[in-house]
Amino acid sequence: MQIFFMNKYNFILILILSIFTRAEAIETTIKGFIPGAENLEIRLMTYSDQITYTKEILEREIIDTNGYFFLTFDLKETIVSYLDIEFYSSGLFIEPGGTYEIVCDSVSITNQYRPFYQKQELAIEIIVEPEPGLNKLISEFNSSFNNFILENFDAVYKKRKRSLITSYEKEIKQKYSTVENEYFQNYITYKIASVDLAASSTKKPELFKKYFYKKRVLYNNTEYMNFFNQYFEQFLTAQTKSISRADLNAAINYQKSYTALTDTLGKDTLLRHEVIRELVLLKGLKELYYNPDYWQPYIIDILKQVSESSKFPEHRLIARNIIKSLTKLKKGTTSPEFKLLSLQGDSVSLSDLYDKPVYLSFITTWSYGCLAEMKLMTDLYSRYKGQINFITVFLDNNIDIVKKYVKEKGYEWTFLYNGNDYDLLKDYDIKTFPLFVLINNKGEIFQYPAYKPSEIIESSFKSLIDRK
Structure with a gap:
């Protein structure tokens, strides 16, 4: 395995960048017209985190008697959001300080059956959004990407021809080289990275260096987190030379210690970066919860340690969300009030x-x-x-x-x-x-x-x- 060391100066640089890139929240607006949804509640949802994919409500409002709504909220970073009305839902990328205006074909919500569990697409048209038009750009790129996969599926996934991926990436980067939108550029990079991973499963250290090494964790970029989750899927249970099952068992079942577990993970050269290591730890604990080799109460205890002591606020939130998702409605937990x-x-x-x-x-x-x-x-x-x-x-x-x-x-x-x-x-x-x-x-x-x-x-x- 190739070794990538991160010295203290590199880590400090990344930490400083992460601090100064956390902008202040800016007022953002979404307004629109949805005939057929008069007097119903519209909810603007987003992911609280993209390890558990817990959704939270950013804003909510009752649509007026003429079908119009106006949502105003504060936003720090570009995110993917969802406009939900009853069982209808539509995705929307929103940027801080932006004003968005949408229109929608008439919807029918007269069905008394109310199938809450069957989401239907809310077909919206964005008629106003900030330049350069992030939603339009992502839609255009996704269409191109899907066509590339359809045309080259066997070559990429079966024959693992990385040269095709490299050529496509170069073509796309050139096409959108003038687009000065960090979220969009990272979206492209990490969506292509997921295909690169599928075609290069035996070259994970090389991919780590390309996509993670000395790079900031993009918690709110959907394609970054999608790639992260794929790359580190079942990472703790994979048999590696650095992380043994005995070490994991000792850290979780005997020491019940966050510190012992992070030290164990730190033996893997890919996890020398403290932020990445702790995020992998959180994802791994979530996956280990239903593994019979590890005692569930101890996993919850370690997650509580992260939720209380981590120096990274994103990780404290993720730990709390994992605990909620694993213990929700379990015997002995408090029943939700209403x-x-x-x-x-x-x-x-x-x-x-x-x-x-x-x-x-x-x-x-x-x-x-x-x-x-x-x-x-x-x-x-x-x-x-x-x-x-x-x-x-x-x-x-x-x-x-x-x-x-x-x-x-x-x-x-x-x-x-x-x-x-x-x-x-x-x-x-x-x-x-x-x-x-x-x-x-x-x-x-x-x-x-x-x-x-x-x-x-x-x-x-x-x-x-x-x-x-």
């Missing part, structure tokens, strides 16, 4: 119901499976209502349909209406109906997803009641 309206118009908070364990269900009136489970719930409620709080949240679009259904059936437990609470769907990872959750009287997840009334939920009830 406040919704009952069918009578009263405000109800989940935490108000912890005088007893809670059997929480998410349903719709259009699903036969949901309605069948509700029939069976009647018997459970009559026998356990003194020991369990039964809460059903409807996810329909039309509250009048919900009220009519409950009245006709004569159900007596607590019913809530979700309306357009996107956060609730995200917090409980609702992708199928019905979904049941069992929560203890401390507000902790006891079972997710919980058994349905048609299954063996009573055994879970009894186990939970006995623990009170």
Whole structure:
């Protein structure tokens, strides 16, 4: 293996560059017209990080009665974002200080089925964006890149002809040589790098030198992070001369130490750079979590050490996001709080119901499976209502349909209406109906997803009641 050393002066230079390239946040605007989406919420989403691909909301607003919206927010760096309306979504690259104006064909969001888990493309047209037109440039390049792959798939991926990649890269760099946009130039470089990796899997040290050595980590560039994730996929479990399974086992399962683990990774000459090494460590811990050779609580402990002690704020955030993604809705974790309206118009908070364990269900009136489970719930409620709080949240679009259904059936437990609470769907990872959750009287997840009334939920009830 070829060795690449990074002396302290090179590291200091990169650290200084990373500090001074963190610009102040600048007000940025997106406005537009989306007929058919009147009075609905539009959310501007982006990735909190691109190791976990956790999404966060940058801004949200209710589209006015004429279909117009206006989003204003502060932005530090160029990012990829997503405009989400119900189950529609569209990607948009945005730059700090830019003003963007979009128009969209009429959308239809009258479907009461509300398939939250089936994203559909929101076909937008960008009619105003800052020069040089980053979205147009990326779209144009992606089209060229896809054509190159289609025409040369066998030669690149099977015969591994790197000369074709080199020629294409030279051609593209020449074509866009006058474009002074750092994000776009890096986007090109690292999208081509992913193909270079596929064609040069036995020459990884050479690729490391070309794409990572003495280069700043581009946390918000989608193609950089895509290449990073491909290059370091299962890096900790790969059998290398430098990092042994015994060393990993000792650092994680016995020492339970972030320091010991970074020292172990530092034995690999590719990971002498502190920033890269710690980022690889984070990605590796996420991958090792479900490996039976390593104890999950110790992995979480090490991630907590990174989240509290890392000198790099991006890594502290990534560590927190990994912990959340690995422990979300797991037994013993705090159930996500919410406040919704009952069918009578009263405000109800989940935490108000912890005088007893809670059997929480998410349903719709259009699903036969949901309605069948509700029939069976009647018997459970009559026998356990003194020991369990039964809460059903409807996810329909039309509250009048919900009220009519409950009245006709004569159900007596607590019913809530979700309306357009996107956060609730995200917090409980609702992708199928019905979904049941069992929560203890401390507000902790006891079972997710919980058994349905048609299954063996009573055994879970009894186990939970006995623990009170």
